[in-house]
Structures are given as structure tokens and as C-alpha cells.
Amino acid sequence: MPSDRTRALILDAAERLYAERGFGDVTLRDIVAAAGVNLAAVNYHFGSKDELIAELFVTRGIANNRERLTELKAAEVAGGGRADVKAILHALIGPTLRGCLGPENERSTASRFMIRASIESVPPIRRIKNREVDHLRKFAVAMRRALPDCDEADIYWGLHFALAMAHQTTRDAERLTKLSDGQCDVDDVEAVIDRIVDAAAMTLTVRTTASKSPEGAAPARRAERLRG
Amino acid sequence: MPSDRTRALILDAAERLYAERGFGDVTLRDIVAAAGVNLAAVNYHFGSKDELIAELFVTRGIANNRERLTELKAAEVAGGGRADVKAILHALIGPTLRGCLGPENERSTASRFMIRASIESVPPIRRIKNREVDHLRKFAVAMRRALPDCDEADIYWGLHFALAMAHQTTRDAERLTKLSDGQCDVDDVEAVIDRIVDAAAMTLTVRTTASKSPEGAAPARRAERLRG
């Protein structure tokens, strides 16, 4: 009777299997076997394998975006309508990292699924990420308010870099651990968040200061460096 | 008679098709049709579709790593055995970005293939990237020489962040352009490289200074920020 019990069973099994073994290694037949439903039910409820993946990803993505905006609003209220640079960056990358980092065994199925989505980046997920621009725009607006004298392009670069560091840290945490022989602790989530926020904020605030100077303080060109 | 003419034909056609349409949308049958060879030849010469992709990726990857090391050596020679922080970062990300950024129509097939590899990140490519650690270690060594007083973990984080910004810029150049309404010019390759080098260098040098202070200057904790 519950019209979407089968639907929920599929979503549940799919998220778990994808989280465990990745998109490439899990077939629809694996999913329907785990869910105890018929193969055709997937196409009936979702249309295709890609749309099933997309549905899983938007569900988790929406939750993540909501957390981000909640934190952004809180920061704006705390700052009397104008949030601090670091607080904005924190709202942008904190929720994502908190969901994707931390000790392996403490991670939920949802976390593991999002890490997979971040690493494998299959077509349906890329399509959805490309529609994320409107969401990011809200952070750009907040940032312009926080840094009214900052060049607009620099603000976008700052947000881009913050996301880059956060994203790559979830993607390549293993490589960083190996490279540093364990000296970089990616399990200390809040420390990682602070580190990325500080790095991104630095590029924004230092640039702001520099661009206020008369000449515009253009970044040093490359050729100068290789000459003794 | 030329034992690997067929092999070369396959590699050539595969790189071109993968660059144009991505790994998921190109079948082995597409490749052999474009190369004018038989389907079974792929498995004979490469073993599997994944190994064909891997071969293409290592070929280009090796070339890229060689460019990086050449630039690193040059910077070390120019600095009398000790390269400058920015020069090291420049050697690390310059070759990759120069190959992946710039005006669309000027990009070679090899460039487009590497961008694809960066975006789609299929299993065979991930496997190879995981073996990249030894290569990165050389940059860590150079960096320790440039910043002898810097905390070792900070150095690894700095390299990680530099790679993160470079990588994400090739992956999501389109999103950044859209978000910034064209204000961020990703086609000015050298300017992008400088921007990333500056950002990464800042995290390294500022942290070094800070960590020299008596208390260690731990980064501000998150909770402090949300309080008015």
C-alpha cells in the first residue's frame, strides 16, 4: 500500500552498495537483489540507473546546502547583517568536510556515498554539480558585503580556492596521509576546516590590502623567478 | 611486419575519441572503427579497455612529471642548490596547468585527454594517480630545503593545497567562469598559475612566521567566530 516502499528500498540499497563499492562496480541487478525487488522496478521509479544516482545525490546535496545556508545566516545574524570573511568560508566548506572527513568507522552510509560521488564523478553527478552555481552566488554576495573594497574577481577566486582545497582533501585524503607519513591528520576535521578557511581567507584579505595600494600590486610574474 | 603499427593506430584513435567524448561514451567498437583495426586487436595489445586507458594516461603523465622535474632542477640551479618557495610551487603546478588551461581551440588532443582524465577519474586512472606519491616527495624535499624552519606537516599541506587549487581549476573552469560572469579569466594561464602559486606560498610562509612565535600561534578555533 505505501506507494513508495519499493522506491525507498531501492534508494536505501543503492546508497549502501554505491558507498561500499562505487558506481562502476555495482549493477542494477546487485541493487535489486539487495533490496529484494524486481529489476524493472528501478526503471519504473527512476527511469534509469543515472537518474537513480542523481536522485541519491540531490537528496544528500540539498541537505548539505541547507546546512551551509543555516550556518551562513547564523554568521550574518551574529555579525549584525554582515558576516565575517572566515565565518562565510566556514559556512561554505564546514558542512561538507564534517560529512566527509573524520575516522573511517564513524562515517555514515550517507557520508561514504558523498565521498564516492566526489571521487568517481559520474555523468549524472557532474550534471547536478553544474547547477550549483546559484547556490554559490549567495556566498559571493555575503563575501562582497564582508569585503566591499575587494576586487570582485578575487572574491570568486577565493571561494573557488576554498572549495578546491576542501574538495581535494576529501578526494585525496589517503594520498596526503601517505605522502606526509601520517603527519597530516585528516581525521581532525575541525582543524582541517580551520586550516582551509585560514588559507582561503588569507588570499582574500592580503589581496584586498594589496589592491588598495596605488599601483594595484599585481602578482609577481613568473619569468622573474627563474632568473638568479 | 611493424609489430606495433596497429597498436599505435589504436592509441591514437583512442586518445582522440576519449578527449572528444569522454570515457563513458566511447566504446571499444568506436575506437577500432576509427583506427581501422579489428576489435580483438585491442584486447591482444592492451588486455582490456581499462589497460588501454591506463597506457594513454601514463604516457602523458610521465611527460608531465618530466617537465615538472626539469623546472624544479632549473629553479634549484638558479638558486644555488636551494630553490625558492614560489619557484618550487611553480614547477609543481605550471606544467599541468599550461597543458590543461588556455583557449579551447588551442588545446591539443593530449591536453583534452588529460582534462578528461582529470574530470572523469575512472578506476584505471585513479590507480595510477595513487602511485604518484614518490614523485611528489621530491617537491617536499626541495620545499624543506627552502623552508628549514617550517613545520613538516605544513609543507605537505601547502603542496596538497597547491595541487588542489590547480586540479580544481582545470576541472571546474567552466563553473568559475559562469559564477564570476566571466570576470575570472581562466584562459590567461600564466596569471592563473601565479595566482595559485601566490596563494599556496602564502599559507606556507605566513604559517612559518607564525609558528616561530613562542606559543606556536595555533589557528583560531571555530567556535570563537560565531560568537558576536
Next chain:
DNA sequence: GTCTATAGAATGATAGAC
């Protein structure tokens, strides 16, 4: 509306002839 059984088209891989 919801689900099952089944058929179809396409893919990567392989065995064996030449």
C-alpha cells in the same frame, strides 16, 4: 498505480582459425 516476467540491444572479453 504498482510491480513482474521477459525480451532486446549493446558492450567488453575470449577461443580458435588463419
Next chain:
DNA sequence: GTCTATCATTCTATAGAC
């Protein structure tokens, strides 16, 4: 080393039961 023929598996689509 190359090719034909074929296999097992995959996603997708449809016809029809409940």
C-alpha cells in the same frame, strides 16, 4: 599478429499481471 565468431553481462524497454 590478426581476424571471425561467439559468450556472458549489462542497461533498457515493454507487455501484461495484480
